[in-house]
Amino acid sequence: MRRVRHVVILAGGSGTRLWPASRRARPKQLLPIAPGGETLLGAAVRRATAVAGGRIAIVTAAELAEATRAIAPGVEILAEPVGRNTAPAIGLAAATIAARDPDAVLAILPADQHVTDEAGLQRVLERALAAVEERDAIGTIGITPTRAETGFGYLEVASAVPETVVEVLRFAEKPDRELAERYVASGRYLWNAGMFFASARRILAELDAHAPGIGRAVREIAAGTARIEDVYPAVPSISFDHAVMERVTHLVTVPAAVGWDDVGSWSALPALLGADEAGNTTSGAAIVHRGTGNIVSSDGDTLIAAVGVDDLVIVQSGDAILVVRREAAQDVREVVEILSRRGLTRYL
Numbered sequence: 095m096r097r098v099r100h101v102v103i104l105a106g107g108s109g110t111r112l113w114p115a116s117r118r119a120r121p122k123q124l125l126p127i128a129p130g131g132e133t134l135l136g137a138a139v140r141r142a143t144a145v146a147g148g149r150i151a152i153v154t155a156a157e158l159a160e161a162t163r164a165i166a167p168g169v170e171i172l173a174e175p176v177g178r179n180t181a182p183a184i185g186l187a188a189a190t191i192a193a194r195d196p197d198a199v200l201a202i203l204p205a206d207q208h209v210t211d212e213a214g215l216q217r218v219l220e221r222a223l224a225a226v227e228e229r230d231a232i233g234t235i236g237i238t239p240t241r242a243e244t245g246f247g248y249l250e251v252a253s254a255v256p257e258t259v260v261e262v263l264r265f266a267e268k269p270d271r272e273l274a275e276r277y278v279a280s281g282r283y284l285w286n287a288g289m290f291f292a293s294a295r296r297i298l299a300e301l302d303a304h305a306p307g308i309g310r311a312v313r314e315i316a317a318g319t320a321r322i323e324d325v326y327p328a329v330p331s332i333s334f335d336h337a338v339m340e341r342v343t344h345l346v347t348v349p350a351a352v353g354w355d356d357v358g359s360w361s362a363l364p365a366l367l368g369a370d371e372a373g374n375t376t377s378g379a380a381i382v383h384r385g386t387g388n389i390v391s392s393d394g395d396t397l398i399a400a401v402g403v404d405d406l407v408i409v410q411s412g413d414a415i416l417v418v419r420r421e422a423a424q425d426v427r428e429v430v431e432i433l434s435r436r437g438l439t440r441y442l
Contacts, residue, residue: 097197097293099223100149101142102187104288105135105162105205106177110427111359114414115393118442122357123205124161127377129366134357138205139166141212145201145219151191152205153183176327181337184290185301185308186326189316192294199227200297202290202334208366210353218257218350222291225259231344232300233291234262236284238351242274245358245424247286247335254281254349262345265335284349287356290334297338305330305337360407360416361423363389380408387420414441 109122116122123135132140135152142150148169154162156173163171172186184202191198201223209215222233236249238256248266265286269277277283292300301309311329314320330337339345355365364375374382378392380400387405392398396410407423409416418426433441 097199097227098149098195099146099199099201100151100191100195100294101146102184102191102200102202103135103138103142103150103152103205104180104183104202105138105152105154106158106174106183107204107206108177109206110430111424112357113426113430114409114416114441115391115411117412119157120161121158124158124165127357127363127366128208133165134208135162135165135205138203138207139169141209141215142201142203144216145223151187153187174326175323178326178329178331180288180334181301181305181332182308182312182326182329184297184334185305185312186315186322188294188297188301189312192298193316196295198294199223200290200292200294204288204356206357207287208353208355208357208362210365212352214257214350214352215354218348218352219289221257221259222289222346222348225346225348226291226293226296229344229346230293230296231346232296232339232342233259234339234345234347235287235289236262236347236349237287237354238349239278239283239285242271242278243285244268244271244274246356248274248277248283249286249347250283251347251349252282254284256349256351259346259348262347265340284347285354286335287350287354290339300338300342304341305332308332308337359423359426360389360391360409360418361420363391389420 105123109116112122126133128137151170153172156175159171159173226233250263251260253260308329311325315322355362367375369375373387375389379397380390380392382388382400385403389407390398390400392410405420407418407420
């Protein structure tokens with residue numbers, strides 16, 4: 095008998111690579127940058143509803159809980175007092191849901207992804223959930239690469255036929271450009287999309303085995319024997335990939351070609367909004383003349399006119415302007431770090 099399915103949406107990220115539009119009080123998942131002005135979080139909740147009806151939980155930062163509820167009214171919010179990366183966040187959700195539904199199966203999805211083929215995504219989500227229910231495995235979705243991307247981790251597989259269930263041979267860290275090109279050319283590597291599937295019981299068991307401090311803390315929180323404010327700040331800050339996924343012995347994935355992209359930096363904007371015949375993507379009061387491959391965005395009345403330049407990202411948002419070469423879009427987070435070190439928190 096099919097177990098009850100739940101969706102957990104991870105929405106606690108700060109989105110520093112999308113600065114200056116993404117700020118502490120309004121990170122990228124709350125921005126209306128998806129097609130039609132939909133927020134990334136709103137799109138994630140809409141897709142989750144098709145998987146699990148109303149059985150959805152969002153893990154986010156405590157200071158973002160109110161803004162998150164405004165976008166997703168009626169959805170359960172699990173508020174972290176401090177950010178501790180994805181392993182504690184997933185553990186908190188698994189323990190909370192398992193406390194009331196010990197046989198629950200979870201689809202854990204990021205709040206910041208964009209998908210053009212939503213029907214295809216629903217098919218592969220269903221395939222992944224069915225696989226972990228049948229095999230008691232942990233599953234993922236592996237995205238068929240469309241470019242040699244250095245900003246993603248990769249999954250090595252023996253076969254990358256879309257919408258089939260295959261074993262994951264190993265996780266590969268974010269590669270440099272040359273290695274990424276070899277990965278894509280081989281046809282044996284998929285992008286790690288940060289989507290995970292497993293029973294709540296299995297997730298907790300893996301945390302107990304590989305990150306016992308996290309497993310113990312989230313169980314205490316869910317049982318009500320410890321306050322989240324007291325124990326959560328002390329748990330290790332570690333990703334679910336490093337804490338669990340790289341250590342499990344039975345891991346499956348479903349290769350998917352569904353027009354997926356991680357909205358992790360400004361270089362993802364063309365995937366959301368498209369580009370003109372010169373490869374330029376503009377948003378708001380922005381024009382490009384005699385230039386190619388630019389991404390230009392203004393969120394106010396300030397007009398940006400880019401003339402005779404190529405492959406730049408130019409963004410005006412609020413009280414800040416960003417100019418960076420498109421190939422260095424991943425480095426925008428370094429600006430946020432500099433502003434923080436210099437005490438210029440009003441720009442964060």
